[in-house]
Amino acid sequence: MTAGKRSKVDIYSAVLDSICREGGREGTASPTRVAHRANISYDRFLKILDHFVELGWVHKTDAGLEITLKGVKCYSEIKKTTEFLRRIGLSI
Amino acid sequence: MLQELQLSLGIISVLLVVILVYLFFRVYKTQRQIILLGLPLGFLLLAISYFFLGIHLFYPFSGTLSYALMWLRVVTQTGGFLLIAISYLLAGRIKRETKLTIPTISLALVLSVTLAFGLLDISNNPGLSIIYQLNELFVVANLALLSYIIIFLIRNIQLSRNNSTGLISAPVAFTAFWIGQLSYLIWEFIRSDIALVGSQVARVSSLAIFIYIYYLASKEALSDDSGQT
Numbered sequence: 566m567t568a569g570k571r572s573k574v575d576i577y578s579a580v581l582d583s584i585c586r587e588g589g590r591e592g593t594a595s596p597t598r599v600a601h602r603a604n605i606s607y608d609r610f611l612k613i614l615d616h617f618v619e620l621g622w623v624h625k626t627d628a629g630l631e632i633t634l635k636g637v638k639c640y641s642e643i644k645k646t647t648e649f650l651r652r653i654g655l656s657i
Numbered sequence: 658m659l660q661e662l663q664l665s666l667g668i669i670s671v672l673l674v675v676i677l678v679y680l681f682f683r684v685y686k687t688q689r690q691i692i693l694l695g696l697p698l699g700f701l702l703l704a705i706s707y708f709f710l711g712i713h714l715f716y717p718f719s720g721t722l723s724y725a726l727m728w729l730r731v732v733t734q735t736g737g738f739l740l741i742a743i744s745y746l747l748a749g750r751i752k753r754e755t756k757l758t759i760p761t762i763s764l765a766l767v768l769s770v771t772l773a774f775g776l777l778d779i780s781n782n783p784g785l786s787i788i789y790q791l792n793e794l795f796v797v798a799n800l801a802l803l804s805y806i807i808i809f810l811i812r813n814i815q816l817s818r819n820n821s822t823g824l825i826s827a828p829v830a831f832t833a834f835w836i837g838q839l840s841y842l843i844w845e846f847i848r849s850d851i852a853l854v855g856s857q858v859a860r861v862s863s864l865a866i867f868i869y870i871y872y873l874a875s876k877e878a879l880s881d882d883s884g885q886t
Binding site (some may be wrong): 570572574604629641642644645646647648649651653654 | 683684687688689690692693695696714744745749752754768809810812813814823824826827828867870871873874875877878879
């Protein structure tokens with residue numbers, strides 16, 4: 566039912582999810598591992614990461630990447646709306 | 658007594674649908690998919706329709722004002738269901754992001770309806786009373802649109818056997834809308850108070866189920882968050 570290509574929101578969600586799973590809450594997420602887990606090229610990941618830093622969703626630390634409270638809130642909102650759309654039969 | 662009950666149910670409907678409009682605006686703002694525009698705008702039209710229904714109950718019959726209120730109530734309701742059905746029709750077929758801002762579109766929509774109301778009222782055309790004969794046709798159109806959505810959702814459940822948790826609530830909510838419309842149609846023919854109140858109760862139930870679905874989705878998203886930490 567859904568088209569194969571991921572939307573921008575799908576990709577953002579995958580990146581934020583990967584940052585969290587790779588230790589982003591403690592500030593230790595490795596950029597290469599995040600890009601790999603999110604299944605996107607490293608070049609593309611770097612562009613997205615710059616955008617996230619600009620938006621204040623992610624901080625770059627010496628130990629790796631750290632997701633901010635704003636980033637967590639945004640990720641939570643994406644998950645909430647995606648789940649709501651799935652439940653009302655509108656997974657996009 | 659009946660009028661008070663109808664008014665109460667009308668006010669509850671407006672409150673619930675306004676909450677839903679806000680929630681659907683949030684969904685659209687986060688996802689930015691063009692197909693999702695039909696949901697906040699569709700529910701906004703339903704909110705306008707229920708608002709006009711409320712006014713219509715306050716002024717049961719006062720000539721052209723009554724006709725204008727009835728026209729807008731009927732057309733905005735069908736328009737609302739049509740927009741929601743279009744979102745379902747295009748789901749999975751179009752994947753395009755949009756930067757259209759909801760406040761701009763909503764303002765344009767509300768202004769258009771207000772302008773239409775003004776024009777209908779000023780025109781003072783006795784021919785407008787035809788809406789009372791056409792009303793049944795609009796209700797039949799609503800039933801057809803809601804049937805399409807319900808069938809779409811049931812097929813969706815059949816297709817997603819692996820991940821069908823929580824998918825039953827949406828067809829139940831739309832079925833409640835459908836029952837509400839059918840009940841209203843029955844009232845049009847037999848003028849039974851039970852059918853009229855039943856249609857409003859079904860509508861309130863439907864709106865409440867949608868809000869409950871959002872609550873469940875939020876709960877699930879939050880439980881995922883706590884699972885990750």
